[in-house]
Amino acid sequence: MPSASDTVSTTDRRSRGSVALKAVGLLVLAAAVLSFPSVAANPFILSVGVVIMSYAVLATSWNFVGGFTGYISLGHAAYSGLGGYATGLLVIHTGVNPWLGMLLAGLAVAVLAVPIGIASLRVRGASFVIVSIALVLILLLVFQSWGSFTGGSNGLRVPRPFGPEVLRPEQHERFFYLHAALLAVALLTWWLIDRSRFGMGLKAIREDEDKAQALGVPTFTYKLIAFVVSAFFTALGGGLYALWFGFLDPIFQFSILVGSYMVLMSLLGGIRSLFGPFLGAVIVGYAVEYFKNQYGDTQFHLVAMGLLLGLVVLFMPDGIIPAATNLVDRFRPQKTSIREVTQAELAEQRRTAGPEAAQADQQARTDDGTDIPTSDSTVTEGARS
Amino acid sequence: MASDTTPRASEQYLLELDDVEAGYGRAALVLRGLTVKVPPATVVCLVGPNGAGKSTVLKVASGMLTPRSGTIRVAGKDVTKNSPQQMLAAGLSHVLQGHSVFKEMTVEENVRLGAYSVKDKGEVNDRIDFVKTLFPVVADRWNALAGALSGGQQKQVEFARSLMVSPQVVLLDEPSMGLDPKATGTVFEQVVRMRDAGTAVLLVEQNARRALETADLGCVLDLGRVHISGPADELLRDPQLAELYLGGRPAASPAT
Numbered sequence: 251m252p253s254a255s256d257t258v259s260t261t262d263r264r265s266r267g268s269v270a271l272k273a274v275g276l277l278v279l280a281a282a283v284l285s286f287p288s289v290a291a292n293p294f295i296l297s298v299g300v301v302i303m304s305y306a307v308l309a310t311s312w313n314f315v316g317g318f319t320g321y322i323s324l325g326h327a328a329y330s331g332l333g334g335y336a337t338g339l340l341v342i343h344t345g346v347n348p349w350l351g352m353l354l355a356g357l358a359v360a361v362l363a364v365p366i367g368i369a370s371l372r373v374r375g376a377s378f379v380i381v382s383i384a385l386v387l388i389l390l391l392v393f394q395s396w397g398s399f400t401g402g403s404n405g406l407r408v409p410r411p412f413g414p415e416v417l418r419p420e421q422h423e424r425f426f427y428l429h430a431a432l433l434a435v436a437l438l439t440w441w442l443i444d445r446s447r448f449g450m451g452l453k454a455i456r457e458d459e460d461k462a463q464a465l466g467v468p469t470f471t472y473k474l475i476a477f478v479v480s481a482f483f484t485a486l487g488g489g490l491y492a493l494w495f496g497f498l499d500p501i502f503q504f505s506i507l508v509g510s511y512m513v514l515m516s517l518l519g520g521i522r523s524l525f526g527p528f529l530g531a532v533i534v535g536y537a538v539e540y541f542k543n544q545y546g547d548t549q550f551h552l553v554a555m556g557l558l559l560g561l562v563v564l565f566m567p568d569g570i571i572p573a574a575t576n577l578v579d580r581f582r583p584q585k586t587s588i589r590e591v592t593q594a595e596l597a598e599q600r601r602t603a604g605p606e607a608a609q610a611d612q613q614a615r616t617d618d619g620t621d622i623p624t625s626d627s628t629v630t631e632g633a634r635s
Numbered sequence: 636m637a638s639d640t641t642p643r644a645s646e647q648y649l650l651e652l653d654d655v656e657a658g659y660g661r662a663a664l665v666l667r668g669l670t671v672k673v674p675p676a677t678v679v680c681l682v683g684p685n686g687a688g689k690s691t692v693l694k695v696a697s698g699m700l701t702p703r704s705g706t707i708r709v710a711g712k713d714v715t716k717n718s719p720q721q722m723l724a725a726g727l728s729h730v731l732q733g734h735s736v737f738k739e740m741t742v743e744e745n746v747r748l749g750a751y752s753v754k755d756k757g758e759v760n761d762r763i764d765f766v767k768t769l770f771p772v773v774a775d776r777w778n779a780l781a782g783a784l785s786g787g788q789q790k791q792v793e794f795a796r797s798l799m800v801s802p803q804v805v806l807l808d809e810p811s812m813g814l815d816p817k818a819t820g821t822v823f824e825q826v827v828r829m830r831d832a833g834t835a836v837l838l839v840e841q842n843a844r845r846a847l848e849t850a851d852l853g854c855v856l857d858l859g860r861v862h863i864s865g866p867a868d869e870l871l872r873d874p875q876l877a878e879l880y881l882g883g884r885p886a887a888s889p890a891t
Contacts, residue, residue, distance in 0.1 A: 450744050451751065457737045464719050464729075465796075466752035522739075 325382030333485025520569025738782030749799030787818030
């Protein structure tokens with residue numbers, strides 16, 4: 251049987267090994283992302299890459315609320331749409347530098363998210379989901395009807411930040427890198443929160459909000475901060491998309507579908523994992539583009555996405571990353587306290603524990619015989635495990 | 636019968652529930668003029684049949700239920716109308732019935748959450764060292780997910796979490812629930828260690844005999860009042876009490 255010090259040193263080695271592994275993984279990932287534009291076969295593939303990166307930004311931003319607090323918002327398209335429109339309208343009406351406009355739009359949406367958060371975070375579970383959907387539908391109506399300002403159903407043309415001398419493929423490449431940079435900032439922020447005291451409080455809320463409150467976590471304030479940060483990044487994602495795509499239509503911006511994609515991507519990858527939403531965005535984003543390309547304007551891609559969502563919920567409720575981690579862990583040395591103990595070791599333990607253990611055994615026997623509640627509870631525990 | 640639980644000497648009580656009446660909603664009173672006093676570094680155990688109001692005593696003491704009349708004092712200070720958070724700040728830490736660890740967070744995160752209201756980092760780290768020494772299991776499984784621990788180990792994590800705020804009194808609601816006799820033994824040993832480390836404990840238990848063997852003072856509750864109280868070993872030897880509440884057999888000697 252390994253002594254205590256042995257166990258500690260193997261654990262140390264393992265964790266050091268996994269840190270090195272993570273560092274290598276991160277470098278490979280960064281290299282893969284950065285080299286994508288140069289290996290992309292044609293501008294179309296490159297544009298699919300931009301779409302996927304845009305989804306990755308949105309899903310990662312969504313995960314500030316969904317992943318940390320467990321509040322599932324189906325209406326995050328409200329913030330990406332507002333971010334896009336605010337960016338476009340600022341550029342058109344004030345002539346501000348587009349990048350500054352995008353940042354201002356993000357801040358404006360963040361400010362707007364405060365009262366929305368105060369109102370909607372009071373309710374939990376299904377009620378919160380419904381409130382979040384309602385917001386998108388309201389915004390859709392407003393932006394469709396207020397034609398003089400938003401362009402209405404005709405859409406809004408957003409001026410391109412790069413001049414006409416920059417050709418299409420070059421545009422795609424630049425926006426691919428811009429999205430990647432924004433994604434990196436969002437991921438870094440998520441990672442920092444994940445390791446902080448604030449993040450610990452948020453995770454406690456996700457598991458049991460009442461218990462967290464009883465321990466002194468200011469639950470409402472924390473939820474609100476996570477919500478506002480999420481809205482801010484989502485709006486930046488929407489703004490960047492608007493600058494790339496150059497055209498906004500309310501029906502696509504304020505769509506339940508976009509919000510659902512963010513949820514599906516995050517769930518698929520794993521909402522508790524840093525890279526979960528990114529991975530989900532790559533898979534779902536690619537699948538959506540593939541189905542659209544293969545089956546044209548049919549609704550087939552929706553059927554496929556519905557099927558995918560069903561499969562995820564049934565077989566990988568925690569997402570791909572946790573499922574894969576579990577699979578890898580199965581082939582590693584066991585980390586749990588349950589170890590196989592040989593009879594000789596057991597005898598040794600008994601001997602060293604000595605009279606105390608013997609007494610406990612004795613006690614156990616008397617208790618079983620006389621004390622009804624104890625034997626009851628023992629049975630229950632057995633049944634549970 | 637006098638409901639004063641402790642020696643009448645002039646020592647200060649850490650927790651006093653004085654003539655407390657409490658109940659849920661419009662239903663009849665559960666506690667009818669209950670008085671319990673907890674001196675420093677003592678384990679006080681409440682036993683009694685189901686429905687006697689044992690858990691309600693802890694709910695009142697932790698601010699989850701506001702009493703209709705009577706007073707609650709912590710170290711002499713009136714805290715009767717306090718919210719749960721204020722009770723925590725006043726020094727009453729409640730370990731709930733059943734398993735209440737955050738199963739998907741690590742042992743470390745669980746323990747640190749206990750000190751969420753403590754701002755001083757140095758103090759938090761001191762307390763962590765303290766609970767790690769007190770509960771070796773917590774130190775051993777520091778990075779494990781709390782949900783992966785056995786019931787008895789989870790209970791110790793909860794104990795550790797409750798001690799992070801340096802409470803005056805820890806309120807334990809049925810710590811042996813769902814544990815096998817051996818784990819129950821360990822949990823009660825830890826209760827004694829908590830007391831020896833200077834924390835008073837107000838303990839509620841179904842497993843009356845075992846709890847009284849652990850406790851210093853005992854109170855037998857019936858119908859919302861303290862029926863009999865006194866040193867725990869005397870209660871254990873009382874033949875009438877054994878007949879009524881401890882399963883019909885007087886304990887000849889506590890060490891079987």
